[in-house]
Amino acid sequence: xxxxxxxxxxxxxxxxxxxxxxRALDAVSLxxxxxxxxxxxxxxxxxxxTLLAILGALDAGYVGRVSLQGVDLASLDERxxxxxxxxxxxxxxxxxxxxxxxxxxxxVSVPALFARSAGDPASRAEExxxxxxxxxxxxxxxxALSGGQRQRVAIARALFASPEILLCDExxxxxxxxxxxxxxxxxxxxxxxxxxxxxxxxxxxxxxxRADRExxxxxxxLVEAA
Ligand SMILES: Nc1ncnc2c1ncn2[C@@H]1O[C@H](COP(=O)(O)OP(=O)(O)O)[C@@H](O)[C@H]1O
Ligand SMILES: [Mg+2]
Numbered sequence: 001x002x003x004x005x006x007x008x009x010x011x012x013x014x015x016x017x018x019x020x021x022x023r024a025l026d027a028v029s030l031x032x033x034x035x036x037x038x039x040x041x042x043x044x045x046x047x048x049x050t051l052l053a054i055l056g057a058l059d060a061g062y063v064g065r066v067s068l069q070g071v072d073l074a075s076l077d078e079r080x081x082x083x084x085x086x087x088x089x090x091x092x093x094x095x096x097x098x099x100x101x102x103x104x105x106x107x108v109s110v111p112a113l114f115a116r117s118a119g120d121p122a123s124r125a126e127e128x129x130x131x132x133x134x135x136x137x138x139x140x141x142x143x144a145l146s147g148g149q150r151q152r153v154a155i156a157r158a159l160f161a162s163p164e165i166l167l168c169d170e171x172x173x174x175x176x177x178x179x180x181x182x183x184x185x186x187x188x189x190x191x192x193x194x195x196x197x198x199x200x201x202x203x204x205x206x207x208x209x210r211a212d213r214e215x216x217x218x219x220x221x222l223v224e225a226a
Contacts, residue, residue: 003070005165005197006032006055011064013050013220024050025062026220034164035195037188039208042217048201049169051217055199056089056167057081069164086115090158094170096150098142104129104153105138111160128156132186148179155186166190168200172207184210 013025025047032038032055040048053059054066057073060081066073068084076084098107108128109121129138132152142150151171158166168187172180184207191198191212200207208214216223 002034004031005034005069006030007065007067007070009065011051011054011062011066013047013054013059013062024220025054027064028217028220028222029064030215030222032197032199034197035191036212037191037198037200037210039211039214040199040201040217041203041208041214042223046217047220048217050220052167052169052199052201055165056091057085083115086111086161088164090155090161090163090166092151092154092158092166092168092171094173096142096147096154096174098150098153098157100142102141103138104134104140104142104145107142107153108138108156108160110157115161124160125156128159129153131159132156133182146179147175148182151175151179151183152186155183159190164196166196166198168198168202170201170203172202172204177206180204180206 008028008030011025011028012023014021014023016022028051040051042048054062057068060073068088073081105122105125108125112121126138129135132155134149134152134156137145142153145153166187172183175183187198187200188210190196200211202208
């Protein structure tokens with residue numbers, strides 16, 4: 001067995017202090033495997049984005065233990081966490097977060113600014129654009145594309161540095177059913193064919209039904225699968 005992408009032991013996160021303190025995550029223990037799509041579901045305010053920020057090594061203010069491929073995230077300083085994010089993790093968001101004044105290709109190669117990449121960024125961008133089914137669109141601006149196409153550009157950017165982990169927060173939240181289905185198919189393929197750990201926060205049954213595993217949160221705590 002290979003080492004899991006993530007192991008969480010009794011992870012809690014509290015925001016605020018004193019009377020205003022609110023526990024956003026409550027003793028979450030969980031293993032996330034490479035090569036699988038894990039859906040994180042739950043009502044609004046249940047802690048999904050908080051959990052994703054911790055998995056993304058963006059939020060170090062938790063208690064408990066989080067290991068990424070066997071490395072305890074608490075053992076890393078901010079610099080080492082930033083390096084780990086750039087090398088190992090791709091992020092995909094509901095609202096795409098593309099830069100309107102840059103071409104599709106330049107959006108996709110933005111990660112080259114943060115991590116050394118082998119080869120020419122422009123040709124790597126073409127490679128990942130072809131992988132997400134958008135060849136020939138590299139000179140367009142994002143506003144020339146449909147929502148589903150924009151999300152594919154965002155996924156291409158997330159794949160640019162060949163991350164072993166893809167973290168997605170409501171990736172189909174702004175898309176119609178047909179585009180959502182295409183995005184899910186892409187994410188599933190990245191898990192199956194490339195062995196990436198794909199973690200998707202979602203309200204979309206189209207997404208959770210195609211995931212290998214569903215992790216449900218309520219008031220910050222895991223709800224055991226029925
Ligand atoms: N930076 C923050 N400061 C204060 N409270 C926060 C912060 N982030 C999240 N919370 C609170 O933590 C709880 C969980 O939020 P969140 O993880 O965003 O839920 P979800 O993504 O499931 O909607 C909510 O009550 C939210 O208000
Ligand atoms: Mg959220």
